[in-house]
Amino acid sequence: MTEYKSITLADREWMQPLIDMSGFQSEEYNFNFCYIWKDSFDYRVARLGDRMLLGAYHYKTPSFLYPPGSGDAAPAIRAMMEDAKAGGYTLSFHTVLAEQVKELEMLFPGAFDFVPLTDYFDYVYDAQSLITLRGKKLHSKRNHINRFKEDNPDWSYEIITPENMPEVIEMSEDWCRVNECQSTRSGRQEACAVHIALRDFFSLRGMQGGLIRAGGKIAAFSAGERLNHDTYLVHIEKAYSEIQGSYAIINQEFAARNCGDCLYINREDDSGQLGLRKAKLSYRPVFQVEKYAARLRAE
Numbered sequence: 001m002t003e004y005k006s007i008t009l010a011d012r013e014w015m016q017p018l019i020d021m022s023g024f025q026s027e028e029y030n031f032n033f034c035y036i037w038k039d040s041f042d043y044r045v046a047r048l049g050d051r052m053l054l055g056a057y058h059y060k061t062p063s064f065l066y067p068p069g070s071g072d073a074a075p076a077i078r079a080m081m082e083d084a085k086a087g088g089y090t091l092s093f094h095t096v097l098a099e100q101v102k103e104l105e106m107l108f109p110g111a112f113d114f115v116p117l118t119d120y121f122d123y124v125y126d127a128q129s130l131i132t133l134r135g136k137k138l139h140s141k142r143n144h145i146n147r148f149k150e151d152n153p154d155w156s157y158e159i160i161t162p163e164n165m166p167e168v169i170e171m172s173e174d175w176c177r178v179n180e181c182q183s184t185r186s187g188r189q190e191a192c193a194v195h196i197a198l199r200d201f202f203s204l205r206g207m208q209g210g211l212i213r214a215g216g217k218i219a220a221f222s223a224g225e226r227l228n229h230d231t232y233l234v235h236i237e238k239a240y241s242e243i244q245g246s247y248a249i250i251n252q253e254f255a256a257r258n259c260g261d262c263l264y265i266n267r268e269d270d271s272g273q274l275g276l277r278k279a280k281l282s283y284r285p286v287f288q289v290e291k292y293a294a295r296l297r298a299e
Contacts, residue, residue: 001083004044004055007035009203011045018052022068023228026122026289027268028095029068030227032204033235036197040189051076056094063094063293066104074107081296093294095120101292112294119272122289123280127232127262130255130283137284141248148245152214157253160209160221162202168211169198171218175238186271194236197223210254212239212246219243220250230263237267247279 007015016031027033034043034054042057051069053076055062067076084091093112096104101114133141149155160168172194181187201207201223211221220239227233234254239246259265264286270277 001086002046002048002053002079004046004053007038007043007045009035009200012205014047015045015052018047018050018069020228021050021070024068024097025124025228025231025266026095026097026291027227027233027235027266028065030225030233032197032207032225033233035200035204036193036235037189039196040192048076048079053080061089061092063092066093066096066100066294073103077104077107084296090298091296096292096294098290098292101294104294110297112296114292114294117291117293120269120291122269122291123267123283123285124231124287124289125265125267125283126286127255127259127265129286130251130265131260133252141252141283144245144248145252146245148214148243148249151244152219154216155212155214155219155249157257158211158213159257160201160211160223164211164218165198165201167218168209168221171221172198172238175240178240186273194238197236207235208258210250210257212250212253214243214246220246222250222254224254224258226262227266231266232259232262232264233266234268251283 012031015034019029019031022029034045037043040058044055044057046053049069050071051067051073053067054065056064064080067073069076081091096114104112129138158164176182176191179187181191197204201209206225207223208225209221209223212219221236222234223236224232224234237247237250239250241247255265266289267280270280
């Protein structure tokens, strides 16, 4: 059987090139995403030729990311089928993009059942739209930002540095207390991922962060990185909702300072949270990255 291992920072050297070979648009195809969520989903990884195999072991049976890399995917998938058979479970994929559904059907006709995972479709925006907020449809966002600036005339934007990181961590932990992160499984998982991201922030190659300060205290912060040649990926965005406009201003300011040379900004999924879905839709995404679960049919 294929030997899987926990992800470490050193694995970036071989994982990221295989991910880059595929050029997929979704959040899961990014080393830093896999690393910061490794404990939440018990991610384990293996290499098979020029394919990266990544399994999530947080449930009773593992599920897998469709393997990125180069060359024919069939040998890697056959090996995963054999591993599943030997391990006594049914092979299933937790993330298969639309184009990969077609590839999987071509390689193994009729072998898999597919289910759309609408709660995990990524929201992708026009970068200049988020930076400028032009047009009637985003008028309310401009109003929220103007209100924030009126209420907080001393506001400022700062790049996240080793010097202000302790304050960012303190704000993140306080945000979790206020929003009762520990009361739900998804909240605990996200809190764990954010903790790892901030703890190892300066070792995660490519990560950029910014914060909004008002009244001397952090009101919001965000972090992300370049996903591929034309898309920026926002991993984290936290703000105090009771401070009107705090989410709107960190969204715009972070985009303006980091995404000006990108065509798109991927702001990840809504995980089925209706409030978050409404907020993401209000920024008018240009498209969503469709994702599917795939499960091998019984022989």
